[in-house]
Amino acid sequence: MIKALNIAKSYRMGKAKLEVLRGVNFAVEKGQFAAIVGASGSGKSTLLHILGALDQPDSGVVYFENEPLNQFKRSRLNRYRNKTVGFVFQFYHLLDELTVLENVLAPAMASVGTIGWIRVKNKMTRRAKGLLEQFGLSERLVHKPYELSGGERQRTALARALINEPALLLADEPTGNLDSKTGHGILEVLSSLNRQGQTIIMVTHDERIAAGANRTIRLVDGKAVG
Amino acid sequence: MPLIPMVKWLLAWRYFLKRPISYLAVAAVSMCVFIVIVVMTVMSGLVREFKAKNHAFVGDCVIETDSLVGFGYYEEFLSRLQEQSFVEAVSPVAKGIGMAVIPQITGEQNIGIEINGIDPAAHSRTTNFASILHYTKNNVERVFSPSYDPELAGCVVGVDVIPYRRQADGSYYYWQQPVPVQIVVSSFPLNLKGGLLRSLDLVSTKTFYYSDDVHSGLVRVDGNAVFIPLEQAQVLFGMDTPFARISAIHIRFKEGTPVPIGTARVRALWQAHVQSCKGRPGADLLDGVRVQTWQENRRSIIAPMEKEETMMTMLFLMLGVITVFIIFVVLYMIVAHKSKDIGILKSIGLNMADILMIFLVFSVFIGSIGSLVGSVGGAVFLYNINDIEDWLYAHYHWQLWNREVYAIGDIPNQLQPELILSVFGAAIAACVVGALVPGVRAARMKPVQSLQVNQL
Numbered sequence: 175m176i177k178a179l180n181i182a183k184s185y186r187m188g189k190a191k192l193e194v195l196r197g198v199n200f201a202v203e204k205g206q207f208a209a210i211v212g213a214s215g216s217g218k219s220t221l222l223h224i225l226g227a228l229d230q231p232d233s234g235v236v237y238f239e240n241e242p243l244n245q246f247k248r249s250r251l252n253r254y255r256n257k258t259v260g261f262v263f264q265f266y267h268l269l270d271e272l273t274v275l276e277n278v279l280a281p282a283m284a285s286v287g288t289i290g291w292i293r294v295k296n297k298m299t300r301r302a303k304g305l306l307e308q309f310g311l312s313e314r315l316v317h318k319p320y321e322l323s324g325g326e327r328q329r330t331a332l333a334r335a336l337i338n339e340p341a342l343l344l345a346d347e348p349t350g351n352l353d354s355k356t357g358h359g360i361l362e363v364l365s366s367l368n369r370q371g372q373t374i375i376m377v378t379h380d381e382r383i384a385a386g387a388n389r390t391i392r393l394v395d396g397k398a399v400g
Numbered sequence: 401m402p403l404i405p406m407v408k409w410l411l412a413w414r415y416f417l418k419r420p421i422s423y424l425a426v427a428a429v430s431m432c433v434f435i436v437i438v439v440m441t442v443m444s445g446l447v448r449e450f451k452a453k454n455h456a457f458v459g460d461c462v463i464e465t466d467s468l469v470g471f472g473y474y475e476e477f478l479s480r481l482q483e484q485s486f487v488e489a490v491s492p493v494a495k496g497i498g499m500a501v502i503p504q505i506t507g508e509q510n511i512g513i514e515i516n517g518i519d520p521a522a523h524s525r526t527t528n529f530a531s532i533l534h535y536t537k538n539n540v541e542r543v544f545s546p547s548y549d550p551e552l553a554g555c556v557v558g559v560d561v562i563p564y565r566r567q568a569d570g571s572y573y574y575w576q577q578p579v580p581v582q583i584v585v586s587s588f589p590l591n592l593k594g595g596l597l598r599s600l601d602l603v604s605t606k607t608f609y610y611s612d613d614v615h616s617g618l619v620r621v622d623g624n625a626v627f628i629p630l631e632q633a634q635v636l637f638g639m640d641t642p643f644a645r646i647s648a649i650h651i652r653f654k655e656g657t658p659v660p661i662g663t664a665r666v667r668a669l670w671q672a673h674v675q676s677c678k679g680r681p682g683a684d685l686l687d688g689v690r691v692q693t694w695q696e697n698r699r700s701i702i703a704p705m706e707k708e709e710t711m712m713t714m715l716f717l718m719l720g721v722i723t724v725f726i727i728f729v730v731l732y733m734i735v736a737h738k739s740k741d742i743g744i745l746k747s748i749g750l751n752m753a754d755i756l757m758i759f760l761v762f763s764v765f766i767g768s769i770g771s772l773v774g775s776v777g778g779a780v781f782l783y784n785i786n787d788i789e790d791w792l793y794a795h796y797h798w799q800l801w802n803r804e805v806y807a808i809g810d811i812p813n814q815l816q817p818e819l820i821l822s823v824f825g826a827a828i829a830a831c832v833v834g835a836l837v838p839g840v841r842a843a844r845m846k847p848v849q850s851l852q853v854n855q856l
Contacts (some may be wrong), residue, residue: 252749267740267743267851
């Protein structure tokens with residue numbers, strides 16, 4: 175489904191050049207739940223951002239369904255981020271001005287114009303409510319993110335990532351900001367989604383969390399192993 | 401591609417509602433709009449009123465010479481004008497400068513005056529002369545017959561010519577009937593060459609009796625003008641010999657005749673008339689005569705006020721620049737506060753134009769709500785401006801314009817829809833301009849960098 179070919183990325187730290195990724199190669203097939211594991215600063219999040227077209231590699235190519243992302247026009251990249259991938263971040267990254275339901279609906283709103291939204295609003299609202307109910311948030315629809323617990327926020331972020339039925343779910347340390355019980359709850363949700371056929375790539379530094387995935391890719395010295 | 405994703409409207413509206421700084425921006429815009437609407441309404445009202453008074457006072461078109469000698473051969477031209485289908489009325493006027501002494505009021509002290517010799521009936525048909533009279537408004541034929549003794553030679557004076565009548569609130573003291581006041585008028589009779597007509601008795605002097613006032617609202621007229629019968633003015637100025645002369649012909653066009661077109665036709669007639677008079681004695685006096693629209697004729701009086709209005713407009717353009725700066729600062733701060741949101745929005749697929757649009761829509765909300773509040777506030781204030789001024793005068797003796805100095809009645813407060821619409825549009829445009837730079841900055845943010853910024 176998605177393939178990384180010789181991905182390299184470096185950052186400038188003053189005069190020094192920090193090479194984070196030095197030719198990463200791996201592929202994830204449809205239906206897999208892959209965990210990218212590495213030490214802090216090993217470039218896990220950078221790699222995930224490159225896979226999700228939020229960042230660009232210095233060199234190398236990411237292929238999605240055999241199409242190179244670096245050949246995508248800007249509009250196609252926006253569509254890729256909107257429809258094809260769903261992001262879950264460590265710090266949830268919900269919009270404080272919107273309610274839980276509106277946050278979940280935001281990607282759906284972004285994919286259609288105002289007129290189009292009037293047409294699909296009922297359908298998408300039903301789907302958003304269904305997801306929130308599935309994640310135990312049906313009582314929280316009109317709450318603001320800052321009124322939720324960490325676990326609830328992450329489940330809201332997960333519902334948002336899934337609203338447009340993306341082919342690929344990218345999760346960046348989804349349990350990193352949660353206590354272990356809540357983190358396990360999130361991991362169970364991800365496993366359950368994977369069992370239903372959702373392809374997931376999850377970044378984590380925690381081997382125990384990575385054990386929940388059915389494949390582990392290790393980042394060692396800027397290269398992928400496994 | 402979606403043109404206007406719903407999330408943009410929603411976010412722009414929520415940013416507007418949830419950020420206290422938005423309310424400050426709305427307050428700033430509304431204050432700017434309020435000030436612009438109030439001052440421009442009053443200012444343009446004053447200019448409009450001033451122009452209308454000038455128009456009414458001189459008619460639509462004026463044939464005039466600056467020469468104190470005047471010009472002759474006017475009777476036949478008056479007849480020709482009266483035959484024209486587009487001409488409603490004409491009025492010959494003999495104008496000159498002179499001195500007046502009002503012995504019963506100012507003793508021997510003389511004042512400089514502008515003497516206007518008119519046919520009151522013709523002048524009233526051509527200008528607003530009858531309507532600015534006080535006592536003989538409805539009987540203009542008798543305007544030069546003092547009610548206390550119709551046999552005496554009457555004259556009409558500008559309402560400020562007889563001093564001490566203007567009161568602090570701007571109104572005038574009027575007697576129940578004109579009082580028997582002598583006004584001794586002197587002028588210099590000139591021959592055709594502009595020399596003094598009589599070598600021994602250099603000055604023509606005639607005593608008139610106060611019969612009425614004119615209150616035109618024009619400072620020069622109300623403060624200096626004296627109206628007397630045309631024939632007597634001609635004698636005073638020496639315009640009765642060797643042939644009758646006048647200084648001006650005022651013309652009123654028929655309803656529906658555009659002033660420039662009517663004036664052009666009069667000009668053509670005048671040129672033909674000048675040609676037909678060539679070779680006759682004193683015909684060279686016709687060469688210095690101008691045919692002008694009322695606006696051209698009163699340009700030197702109107703222009704300073706128009707310049708003031710233009711100056712005001714320029715000052716308010718600067719106010720617009722301040723509005724732009726306020727919005728710029730507000731939006732810049734919001735963009736700084738909302739960096740993370742921008743990253744989130746890009747991660748869910750919004751493009752640069754969408755992000756820019758959020759901040760532009762946000763600025764439109766500020767602009768339109770600010771303009772609405774400012775316009776309504778301005779309209780309410782203008783509606784009550786005269787009551788407010790009256791109240792301030794009654795309690796604190798404060799007036800916006802001292803009525804003892806300025807010939808202003810009520811403060812003009814008639815709202816101009818086009819002014820409100822243009823201020824409304826300009827305020828929104830200023831907000832959009834102010835939002836452009838911060839909006840573009842937000843749109844150009846890289847999603848990864850934005851997401852790594854902690855929200856302030």
